[in-house]
Amino acid sequence: MPPPRRTRLAPSPTGALHLGNARTFFINWLLARQNGWEIALRIEDLDGPRIKRGAAEQAVEDLAWLGIDWDEGPVWQSNRMEPYRSAIARLVEIGHVYPCVCTRSEVDRSASAPHAEDGGAVYPGTCRGRYASATAAREATGRAPAMRFAVGDGGAGFDDGFAGRVEMEVAERLGDFVVAKADGTPAYQLAVVVDDAEMGITDVVRGDDLLDSTARQMLLYTALGWGDRIPRFTHLPLVVGADGRRLAKRHGDTRLATYRAAGVGPGAILNRLATWSGMEKIAAATRATDFMGRFDLARLPRGPIVADAAALAELDGGRS
């Protein structure tokens, strides 16, 4: 028998679980449970300054409150520095990364290229080939260098489970990207690839704001010699506010913990998430399992889902 497929739920404790990311987790969970995949829970807590105290524990509690369960974890990225360091060392060894002493504002100023989709400027390659080693870079500039992955002229392509064929010109659109920050912390792109590869993740389901990241991650898999471990990706259209921007604080307080404190039950939340995921409401729903067998990727709306004021007010009405 082939080993079971595995996916992961990977909250970042940089903020609370709200209706937008809860919907992504709900769909990920349904796809897994409907297809017999295993689920690992991974807390992506490497982004030091942006981590909010207690947010990870709260996310775990919120997921459980919805009836979303998992088979392994929580695994904390902050407890797994060793495998990240050795992957970075491997990239240094094969000459696929280089030290970079540019600050973010220098990168922004020097970029004549258009800004990449994720809000950052395309790195113009200032430090590429400039320093023989991280030590040399530090000695020459007095600055602690980050390590940047040289993408070469590579593009990346993959067949997405929802978006279809995706082809991305990584060099042109995104540029060389950071795999280790100046303080030595592994960057998201690197940590996620190491984790997904080591945890045997076969299926990644996440928001389509990460399509650009997937392209970068494909290059990392290949460079690390893990081409055979690249998971199948399914990128979901996000929930946006009436202004077309990704659902966030500016659209009101949609944190699960807030609804919960106000007496809104998990059934009302799940029904809201369900209607944003191409499913019918279930009047008597109380747990995620009530929706088992009802999710169908083919019925997921193709574009962003708008969380209009009426939909949000309906839940606010439940706060009594």
Ligand code: GLU
């Ligand atoms: N931790 C990321 C987030 O919450 C998800 C990363 C991923 O799925 O690869 O946005």
